Amino acid sequence: MKITLSVNGEEHPLDVEPRRLLSDVLRHDLGFYGVHLGCEHGVCGACTVLLDGRSARSCLMLAAMAQGHRVTTVEGLGTPANPHPVQRAFGEEHGLQCGFCTPGFVLTVSELAGSSSELTDDELREELAGNVCRCTGYVNILRAARRAEHLLAEEAPHE
Numbered sequence: 480m481k482i483t484l485s486v487n488g489e490e491h492p493l494d495v496e497p498r499r500l501l502s503d504v505l506r507h508d509l510g511f512y513g514v515h516l517g518c519e520h521g522v523c524g525a526c527t528v529l530l531d532g533r534s535a536r537s538c539l540m541l542a543a544m545a546q547g548h549r550v551t552t553v554e555g556l557g558t559p560a561n562p563h564p565v566q567r568a569f570g571e572e573h574g575l576q577c578g579f580c581t582p583g584f585v586l587t588v589s590e591l592a593g594s595s596s597e598l599t600d601d602e603l604r605e606e607l608a609g610n611v612c613r614c615t616g617y618v619n620i621l622r623a624a625r626r627a628e629h630l631l632a633e634e635a636p637h638e
């Protein structure tokens with residue numbers, strides 16, 4: 480079937496089988512390698528993307544279901560030369576080791592941006608509980624999420 484996916488602000492016309500998953504199409508057909516595939520059944524969060532600004536697991540969606548929505552992958556947030564504040568925060572607080580889970584965490588934290596400062600540490604942990612990391616022990620990820628609030632507040636336009 481012919482569909483058009485809007486990914487990171489660009490329209491991508493595609494011819495896909497109706498059974499194809501959004502995660503596979505993003506990664507294998509469109510080359511967004513920041514979409515990582517871990518469990519492929521909705522548990523690990525590695526495949527997280529933003530769909531109209533809300534985090535979603537791309538391994539639980541058909542590509543065709545994303546038509547008409549704005550999809551954002553980690554590549555749409557920042558570049559190595561100009562990283563998004565959430566990406567900078569993860570670097571500064573050492574919130575990653577192997578990096579496999581990192582795109583999912585970065586996108587989830589960027590969704591929370593603006594509201595996470597109102598969350599207690601326990602509530603923030605709960606918000607991030609849908610993303611699994613096998614390396615860091617989570618302490619630095621939590622710090623990175625807090626650091627991200629800080630950097631985003633600094634960069635927000637002041638009136």
Ligand code: FES
Nearest residue numbers: 518519523524538
């Ligand atoms: S690969 Fe999608 S949740 Fe694990």
Ligand code: FES
Nearest residue numbers: 576580612613614
């Ligand atoms: S940094 Fe390795 S899985 Fe999270």
